[in-house]
Structure formats: structure tokens, C-alpha cells
Amino acid sequence: MVVYCTLPADGLPEEEVDRIFRALADSTRRDILRRGLGSEASVSDIARDYDMSFAAVQKHVAVLEAAGLVVKRAQGRQRLVRTDPERLQRAQRVLDEYVALWRARVDRLDALLTEDD
Amino acid sequence: MVVYCTLPADGLPEEEVDRIFRALADSTRRDILRRGLGSEASVSDIARDYDMSFAAVQKHVAVLEAAGLVVKRAQGRQRLVRTDPERLQRAQRVLDEYVALWRARVDRLDALLTEDD
């Protein structure tokens, strides 16, 4: 076995990247994320908007929190949920890296071809 | 239940976005993606580099293919795998949208605050 490219993206360990993309791979969670982008809402506020149990929504929020995409703040009996845009941009940067790598390789290929001319 | 934001991102249906992020949520698959960015490799070429069975790698490639992140081309008895950068950029654009939405909301909040001054 040869590990082909071990670069941990953005300084983020691979398991972190796993968790981030895994968290993004569910439409309910993406919806909660969008919702938490501008404002804070309690878990039950959020739960009220989805056709599933409170516990299910709570789990989705937990997945987002474990991925660092969302932070929870205690206020009395409720936990206010807010999206961390920094973390979203990290996910973006991982993809940026891939696209940049692709461009670099395409450019290198172009260079080789023009060199042959 | 109130669906909070049904915008299908980029014209992509939600299940497609699910599949893309799900496919990205595994380090082996991300590795295969990076590898397929500049060049083509057969499935067994790829499999040779990982410490798992051929069938396992084949499945990973299938997941990437189902997500549209990779295309396979038949050449004789082998299938050449190549990454589709277009698709990566789509995933990027989904995140772009979230970040843009966030900025818009922050700007709106700023506007309200300065208005109050």
C-alpha cells in the first residue's frame, strides 16, 4: 500500500474533514446550518420547523456541533445554536485545494505540450 | 412543519448534494479524487495503492461515480477513472452560497445597527 497524498488539507486532520462533509451530507442539517447563519435559535425553536421528533433534531444539531459547524450557547434552560461561518470556509478551502491542484496539473500538462511544439 | 429554505443550491436537487458531500466524507475517496484530478488510472491501478481489497476500492469508486465526481471510461478490459473538476466546483458553489448568505445577513444586521445610530 502506498499512501498517495497525506496532506491534511488545511491543517485539519482527516477525521475532522470527514466529520465536516458527513455533517453537510444531510439536507435537514444543511437547512439548520443556513438557518443559524444570521441568527441564534434554541434547539426547540429549530425542532418546531421540522417534521420529526425533538430528539431527532437534537441529534442533527449534535452532529453539526461535533463537526464544529455550529456552536451552542446556554441561556437559561435553552441552548442557542449559531453557525460558525469560519468552519464553512474551511470546508470551502478543502475543495479549493483540490481545484487548485487540478489547475496546477492541467497547467503542467499544457506546459509540456507547448514545450513539445 | 415549515420548510425553512428549499432552494436547491445550484439547481442541484438536494439528494444530489447529499451524494456529493457523502462521497467527500471519506479520506480514501478524497484521496482517489485528488489522484484522478490530473490523470486517468484504472480501477486496479488505484486499488494497488490502498490497504484494502480490490472490491472495496471498486465500491469507493462507485460512490464517487454515483456522486458524479468521477467518470469512468472503458478501455479494453480496464475502466479508466478520471475526476470531474466541474463537479468539485459545484460542491464549492454550494458552500459559497452559504457563506454569501451569511455575509448578506451580517451586512443586513450592520445596516440596521448603523441605521439606529
Add this chain to the structure above:
DNA sequence: CTAAACTACAACCGAATGGTTGTATATTGC
């Protein structure tokens, strides 16, 4: 032609997911 290589695919297994209900613990409102 036959053997080897490349792929596809099914069946199986343990672990993780996405949902449920139920119970326990803080906090709040009256």
C-alpha cells in the same frame, strides 16, 4: 486455445446512521 488480468456483482458481517420513544434533570412562570 488457455491462462491470467480486470472488472462486475452478490452475499455476508459489524458498525454507524437516522429515526423513534421513554425517562431524568434544569429552568421558568404562575
Add this chain to the structure above:
DNA sequence: GCAATATACAACCATTCGGTTGTAGTTTAG
């Protein structure tokens, strides 16, 4: 103080996932 609200968390269930082995179909090499 007590009832209602908000959360946490465990237990359970069906399904999916990531891996395995095994079998079968093509294509290539000798």
C-alpha cells in the same frame, strides 16, 4: 411549590456503510 418548558440521554429499530469473500464475465497475452 408546582406545572410546564427545554434539554439531555439511553435504548431500541431499520437501513446504510465500509469492509470482506466468492463467483462469473470480458479482454488480453502467450
